[in-house]
Amino acid sequence: MQWYVVASLLTVLTSSQGILTTLSQSDGSYKYDYATVPFLAEIFKLLVSSILLRRECLRSPPPLMTTDWKSIRLYPIPSIIYLIHNNVQFATLTYVDTSTYQIMGNLKIVTTAVLFRLFLRRKLSNLQWMAIFLLAIGTTTSQVKGCGETSCDSLFSSPIPGYMLGVLSACLSALAGIYTEFLLKKNNDTLYWQNVQLYTFGAIFNMARLILDDFRGGFEEGPWWQRLFNGYNVITWMVVLNLGSTGLLVSWLMKYADNIVKVYSTSMAMLLTMILSIILFSFKPTLQLFLGIIVCIMSLHMYFAPAHMLVDLPVPAKTAPETLVEVSVDRKTDS
Amino acid sequence: MQWYVVASLLTVLTSSQGILTTLSQSDGSYKYDYATVPFLAEIFKLLVSSILLRRECLRSPPPLMTTDWKSIRLYPIPSIIYLIHNNVQFATLTYVDTSTYQIMGNLKIVTTAVLFRLFLRRKLSNLQWMAIFLLAIGTTTSQVKGCGETSCDSLFSSPIPGYMLGVLSACLSALAGIYTEFLLKKNNDTLYWQNVQLYTFGAIFNMARLILDDFRGGFEEGPWWQRLFNGYNVITWMVVLNLGSTGLLVSWLMKYADNIVKVYSTSMAMLLTMILSIILFSFKPTLQLFLGIIVCIMSLHMYFAPAHMLVDLPVPAKTAPETLVEVSVDRKTDS
Numbered sequence: 169m170q171w172y173v174v175a176s177l178l179t180v181l182t183s184s185q186g187i188l189t190t191l192s193q194s195d196g197s198y199k200y201d202y203a204t205v206p207f208l209a210e211i212f213k214l215l216v217s218s219i220l221l222r223r224e225c226l227r228s229p230p231p232l233m234t235t236d237w238k239s240i241r242l243y244p245i246p247s248i249i250y251l252i253h254n255n256v257q258f259a260t261l262t263y264v265d266t267s268t269y270q271i272m273g274n275l276k277i278v279t280t281a282v283l284f285r286l287f288l289r290r291k292l293s294n295l296q297w298m299a300i301f302l303l304a305i306g307t308t309t310s311q312v313k314g315c316g317e318t319s320c321d322s323l324f325s326s327p328i329p330g331y332m333l334g335v336l337s338a339c340l341s342a343l344a345g346i347y348t349e350f351l352l353k354k355n356n357d358t359l360y361w362q363n364v365q366l367y368t369f370g371a372i373f374n375m376a377r378l379i380l381d382d383f384r385g386g387f388e389e390g391p392w393w394q395r396l397f398n399g400y401n402v403i404t405w406m407v408v409l410n411l412g413s414t415g416l417l418v419s420w421l422m423k424y425a426d427n428i429v430k431v432y433s434t435s436m437a438m439l440l441t442m443i444l445s446i447i448l449f450s451f452k453p454t455l456q457l458f459l460g461i462i463v464c465i466m467s468l469h470m471y472f473a474p475a476h477m478l479v480d481l482p483v484p485a486k487t488a489p490e491t492l493v494e495v496s497v498d499r500k501t502d503s
Numbered sequence: 504m505q506w507y508v509v510a511s512l513l514t515v516l517t518s519s520q521g522i523l524t525t526l527s528q529s530d531g532s533y534k535y536d537y538a539t540v541p542f543l544a545e546i547f548k549l550l551v552s553s554i555l556l557r558r559e560c561l562r563s564p565p566p567l568m569t570t571d572w573k574s575i576r577l578y579p580i581p582s583i584i585y586l587i588h589n590n591v592q593f594a595t596l597t598y599v600d601t602s603t604y605q606i607m608g609n610l611k612i613v614t615t616a617v618l619f620r621l622f623l624r625r626k627l628s629n630l631q632w633m634a635i636f637l638l639a640i641g642t643t644t645s646q647v648k649g650c651g652e653t654s655c656d657s658l659f660s661s662p663i664p665g666y667m668l669g670v671l672s673a674c675l676s677a678l679a680g681i682y683t684e685f686l687l688k689k690n691n692d693t694l695y696w697q698n699v700q701l702y703t704f705g706a707i708f709n710m711a712r713l714i715l716d717d718f719r720g721g722f723e724e725g726p727w728w729q730r731l732f733n734g735y736n737v738i739t740w741m742v743v744l745n746l747g748s749t750g751l752l753v754s755w756l757m758k759y760a761d762n763i764v765k766v767y768s769t770s771m772a773m774l775l776t777m778i779l780s781i782i783l784f785s786f787k788p789t790l791q792l793f794l795g796i797i798v799c800i801m802s803l804h805m806y807f808a809p810a811h812m813l814v815d816l817p818v819p820a821k822t823a824p825e826t827l828v829e830v831s832v833d834r835k836t837d838s
Contacts, residue, residue: 271790295630295813298801302637305794309644312791455606456647456791459640463798466633475814478630 171425175433178417182437185410187444192403199399203381204392205408207374212412214367221360231358239355243362244369246348251373253340260337263330271311272334277304279335279342280431287346290426295478299471300428302463307435310442310460314452345427352423359423366419432468439464506760510768513752517772520745522779527738534734538716539727540743542709547747549702556695566693574690578700581683582708588675595672598665606646607669612639614677615766622681625761630813634806635763637798642770645777645795649787680762687758694758701754767803774799
């Protein structure tokens with residue numbers, strides 16, 4: 169499968185995630201515990217990967233699987249980074265408001281590219297660096313509060329630790345992605361086996377979070393396994409399946425494409441969500457959304473288009489198309 | 504002189520034009536007739552060009568000067584286009600508000616590039632086209648009304664003829680620039696002679712406007728030559744000299760560089776004015792101004808940087824620097 173097909177699918181699914189999550193509310197609030205969604209999504213991903221791995225194991229030759237502890241022990245690391253990230257995110261939000269947090273989230277695009285260069289030692293051209301910055305600027309532009317909207321003035325007025333935590337948050341989020349790419353590409357193990365390891369630890373860490381929530385809440389609503397499906401409706405299940413599917417696609421992209429492709433995919437999804445919100449929830453379109461979308465599309469073209477499409481290069485002299493000449497001679501003889 | 508020195512000077516002078524014009528107000532209003540400023544600026548440009556032309560004529564060999572009517576009759580055309588443009592601009596403003604008009608003004612960047620391609624047959628690379636669009640997007644982004652500002656909602660709500668006139672206005676403004684470039688480059692006449700022709704007609708058309716204003720106003724304040732310097736102070740004179748100087752620089756750029764350089768120069772000036780306004784008039788900086796500036800700087804780099812700086816091209820193998828080797832050998836013998 170071509171990477172851009174997977175990336176496009178990821179864009180569509182990620183953008184529907186936001187829409188579905190909004191639709192899963194009843195009377196403007198969530199009737200279910202949102203923390204159960206990522207746990208169930210991990211279980212879904214684990215199930216799908218296990219089935220696919222089993223199918224592959226029955227074939228010959230059997231797939232490559234590194235099973236020694238030295239390799240397996242690396243797989244909880246992305247989960248651990250995400251755990252730290254979630255706590256930093258929580259701390260950040262005590263200093264800054266959600267819209268400032270959202271704006272700072274675009275930093276992740278730049279930090280991912282920086283870590284991609286530093287840790288994975290992948291070189292980007294000058295133009296690709298500019299494309300990365302433009303993507304971050306485009307997404308930020310699209311989020312600029314419209315004229316007349318409420319809750320103004322908060323953007324440049326948060327305390328300094330808020331911004332520092334926001335930067336740390338962007339770095340951690342990027343690090344988790346970069347580490348996952350390193351993990352999936354470091355050997356030729358089958359992706360399904362790598363996924364099984366990733367999602368097993370993912371499920372464990374998500375379960376730990378649910379248990380922790382129980383202790384924090386003093387078991388007021390009973391233990392997590394009793395309230396697991398409380399308030400679930402069809403759309404909630406769609407949210408779970410959708411989140412699981414996007415996870416599987418991200419994992420595929422990390423193995424066969426890279427983090428930058430994933431970043432473009434999810435950034436485009438954010439813009440698509442905003443466009444869909446205009447149609448579905450009659451949000452008012454702003455000029456800055458329109459401008460941001462154009463900037464992001466240009467960035468996409470700048471990053472992925474081959475150099476000869478962008479700048480005028482001396483085209484290497486082609487050899488004479490002899491077959492074509494022969495064909496036309498044939499035709500003349502025929503008529 | 505290098506074109507980028509002239510372009511930078513144009514940026515500084517154009518941006519100070521806005522600042523000076525604001526400073527030339529007394530008690531928040533203009534005490535002088537603003538229509539007299541461009542007329543006096545034309546006279547200033549005519550004087551400077553005449554003096555420089557005369558000096559050049561005294562040298563040998565004398566400069567090239569085409570003096571037949573067939574050539575001279577082309578020189579009022581830019582003034583005529585500007586005259587039509589001013590009327591279209593006036594008509595546009597009856598349909599749209601000033602901030603919508605300002606936003607639409609950025610279209611001029613794109614129309615200039617289009618006419619540059621069509622009429623002057625100058626090819627731009629794919630990347631340069633993207634840079635042009637990014638410049639227009641960047642300047643537009645910087646002008647997006649901030650959250651909480653007054654007079655909202657008007658941007659997408661003007662009647663259709665307003666937008667059509669805005670596009671026409673952008674085309675006419677670009678056409679005047681492109682035509683001037685064609686005029687100045689069509690032969691090897693000295694720039695000073697070409698300027699004398701341009702500004703003579705410029706002065707005539709500006710005078711005609713002042714006369715027309717007199718008739719429209721019923722000579723209530725007397726004929727234009729009596730009220731020419733009414734309410735002028737030192738800053739008003741600086742506005743005149745500044746406008747005249749920018750005109751001379753633009754003319755130089757049209758002859759020795761091109762319209763795109765001029766467009767970059769004036770767009771950067773607009774951003775510089777906004778930055779200076781923050782410092783001088785304590786305007787509140789917005790996130791969109793910051794984003795717009797970065798986009799414009801990237802656009803500048805994309806347009807003017809040589810291809811090998813932007814994309815990774817195979818570098819042609821260099822010949823061994825033999826002279827350098829010889830020098831070092833010489834030195835060794837000397838010591």
